[in-house]
Amino acid sequence: xxxxxxFWDRRRAAVQAEAEAEARAVRARDDAAEQAALxxxxxxxxxxxxxxxxxxDLKRGDDFTAFMAKAIPAHLRxxxxxxxxxxxxxxxxxxxxxxxxxxxxQASSVTNFTTSYExxxxxxxxxxxxxxxxxxxxxxxxxxxxxxEEAEALALSEQSTGTEAAAAEDISVANAxxxxxxxxxxxxxxxxxxxxxxxxxxxxxxxxxxxYGENGA
Numbered sequence: 001x002x003x004x005x006x007f008w009d010r011r012r013a014a015v016q017a018e019a020e021a022e023a024r025a026v027r028a029r030d031d032a033a034e035q036a037a038l039x040x041x042x043x044x045x046x047x048x049x050x051x052x053x054x055x056x057d058l059k060r061g062d063d064f065t066a067f068m069a070k071a072i073p074a075h076l077r078x079x080x081x082x083x084x085x086x087x088x089x090x091x092x093x094x095x096x097x098x099x100x101x102x103x104x105x106q107a108s109s110v111t112n113f114t115t116s117y118e119x120x121x122x123x124x125x126x127x128x129x130x131x132x133x134x135x136x137x138x139x140x141x142x143x144x145x146x147x148x149e150e151a152e153a154l155a156l157s158e159q160s161t162g163t164e165a166a167a168a169e170d171i172s173v174a175n176a177x178x179x180x181x182x183x184x185x186x187x188x189x190x191x192x193x194x195x196x197x198x199x200x201x202x203x204x205x206x207x208x209x210x211x212y213g214e215n216g217a
Contacts, residue, residue: 034071035073039073043076043079046072046073046076047076047139050066050069050071050072052072053084054069055067055076055079055080056083058080058083058084059087060087060089061086062087064080064081064083067081085213089205094176129175155177
């Protein structure tokens with residue numbers, strides 16, 4: 001539960017906030033006046049005033065932290081930072097793997113900026129171009145300039161052809177040997193079906209007879 005504050009607690013907090021805001025405003029005015037006075041000074045005068053060395057004379061391993069103070073004008077701080085970047089090979093020698101070297105959110109500020117994206121079409125043209133290249137036959141490679149992939153494919157093809165020829169030769173030899181060892185078999189006698197045999201005369205059907213003559217006395 002939040003503690004309920006009284007009127008005087010809220011009043012004291014408001015007075016304190018007003019005093020802090022007024023102090024910040026005074027500091028901001030003083031800083032602005034000081035920066036205006038420093039803007040009229042040359043870089044040589046600024047270096048003498050803050051007892052700083054010439055940034056252009058600094059080299060790798062020197063201390064650049066003195067130029068990072070809040071009182072140092074921004075242009076003099078940036079000058080020292082440029083010298084720091086140039087003096088350190090790890091920072092000066094950039095390669096293509098630096099992903100965040102440029103601000104790609106502002107295409108106008110990037111040199112030679114190109115993109116495959118088109119407004120309203122997306123990457124359709126780029127995808128169609130890739131599909132067209134995949135369908136079209138590749139250009140013939142001059143003799144003596146076959147790629148490693150083609151050489152490997154040719155070697156595999158020759159190896160498979162030789163293997164198939166050897167297998168076919170083995171099969172033909174085996175068939176010839178089996179033909180020589182087999183003996184001709186006599187044709188089997190035809191078996192007549194049971195329905196083809198003649199049947200004898202059928203016996204006469206038996207019938208029961210009853211005699212109802214008078215019985216003797």
